[in-house]
Amino acid sequence: MTCDILLTGAEGQLGWEVARRVQAPLTVRATTRAQLDITNREQVLNVIADTMPKVIINAAAYTAVDKAEANSDIAFSVNRDGPAFLAEACSRSNLPLIHLSTDYVFDGTKTTPYAESDASAPLGVYGASKHAGEMAVREACIQHVILRTAWVYGVHGNNFVKTMLRLARERTELRVVDDQYGSPTFAGDLADAVLAVARRLIGGTCPPDGVGTFHCTGDGATTWCNFARKIFEIAEPRIQAIPDVQPITTADYPTPARRPANSALDCSKLERVYGIALRPWEEALTDMLDEVFEADVAAHTA
Numbered sequence: 287m288t289c290d291i292l293l294t295g296a297e298g299q300l301g302w303e304v305a306r307r308v309q310a311p312l313t314v315r316a317t318t319r320a321q322l323d324i325t326n327r328e329q330v331l332n333v334i335a336d337t338m339p340k341v342i343i344n345a346a347a348y349t350a351v352d353k354a355e356a357n358s359d360i361a362f363s364v365n366r367d368g369p370a371f372l373a374e375a376c377s378r379s380n381l382p383l384i385h386l387s388t389d390y391v392f393d394g395t396k397t398t399p400y401a402e403s404d405a406s407a408p409l410g411v412y413g414a415s416k417h418a419g420e421m422a423v424r425e426a427c428i429q430h431v432i433l434r435t436a437w438v439y440g441v442h443g444n445n446f447v448k449t450m451l452r453l454a455r456e457r458t459e460l461r462v463v464d465d466q467y468g469s470p471t472f473a474g475d476l477a478d479a480v481l482a483v484a485r486r487l488i489g490g491t492c493p494p495d496g497v498g499t500f501h502c503t504g505d506g507a508t509t510w511c512n513f514a515r516k517i518f519e520i521a522e523p524r525i526q527a528i529p530d531v532q533p534i535t536t537a538d539y540p541t542p543a544r545r546p547a548n549s550a551l552d553c554s555k556l557e558r559v560y561g562i563a564l565r566p567w568e569e570a571l572t573d574m575l576d577e578v579f580e581a582d583v584a585a586h587t588a
């Protein structure tokens with residue numbers, strides 16, 4: 287089965303959006319973990335040889351930030367070795383690879399948004415495994431585009447937005463961390479950006495300086511606490527009760543993995559080189575919530 291795009295992690299938040307946004311004449315082979323386990327080198331080589339794609343998009347990852355602390359073998363296997371196998375296969379077949387990475391490669395001590403040229407210094411196992419994956423991709427595959435993103439939420443899958451909507455049904459008060467800054471990123475907008483890059487690579491119109499590492503998040507930055515407040519502000523007419531959101535500090539909410547205090551990313555390089563910029567995060571959140579509530583209404587009237 288040949289096609290233009292081979293996509294991994296098609297059941298994830300990003301992969302699901304990429305798969306449903308591919309438009310004719312482009313074709314995609316969207317693979318779930320059961321269909322293509324990126325940690326299986328032989329399977330990676332075989333599927334790529336069988337598919338003969340023009341570009342590979344790696345949306346597969348081990349994203350359980352806290353669980354990664356106790357499961358570092360799995361995290362490194364999926365986030366470092368998997369991308370290394372994909373990069374090796376791409377290099378052998380002279381194919382470009384679009385790979386996703388994370389804001390958690392940074393330690394968060396910078397007080398302004400991080401640029402691609404800033405030094406990585408991950409605080410936890412997840413960030414370290416993704417950093418190792420980036421290095422493996424750079425080393426094995428010249429034609430790579432690494433897109434670092436952050437605070438991803440989508441219609442499909444579990445994420446902060448859906449957790450807040452669930453907690454609104456269960457509690458009257460929520461305590462949410464207010465001293466970590468980052469940029470909420472709608473998986474649908476991220477998928478559009480990934481596909482815009484893919485089209486350039488497939489069409490042989492990769493811009494000068496189009497290979498390398500780029501930051502790609504929703505525009506603007508906020509804290510988890512203000513993100514939660516904005517979710518409830520937008521959702522208010524459609525949910526029964528709005529919980530009282532109380533700000534707390536990271537120290538008040540200990541987690542197995544340490545997280546960067548500031549992980550806002552400067553995305554101007556992607557705009558300069560590819561002409562791609564994501565819209566303000568609040569705007570994207572409004573659209574995502576519309577889709578979630580429409581699906582809810584449809585499910586209850588079906």
Ligand SMILES: NC(=O)c1ccc[n+]([C@@H]2O[C@H](COP(=O)([O-])OP(=O)(O)OC[C@H]3O[C@@H](n4cnc5c(N)ncnc54)[C@H](OP(=O)(O)O)[C@@H]3O)[C@@H](O)[C@H]2O)c1
Pocket residue numbers: 294295296297298299300301318319322323324325344345346347348349364368386387388389390416434435436437438439443
């Ligand atoms: N989520 C975030 O907030 C966030 C933030 C920054 C960066 N990112 C990066 O953005 C990318 C997309 O994230 P996402 O939120 O879409 O992740 P996600 O929803 O967790 O999806 C990841 C997908 O990868 C699959 N997968 C896991 N191990 C695999 C393997 N060995 N082979 C093939 N597939 C495998 C998972 O399948 P199973 O469910 O079956 O395990 C899942 O469907 C990732 O590179 C992630 O590191 C995400």
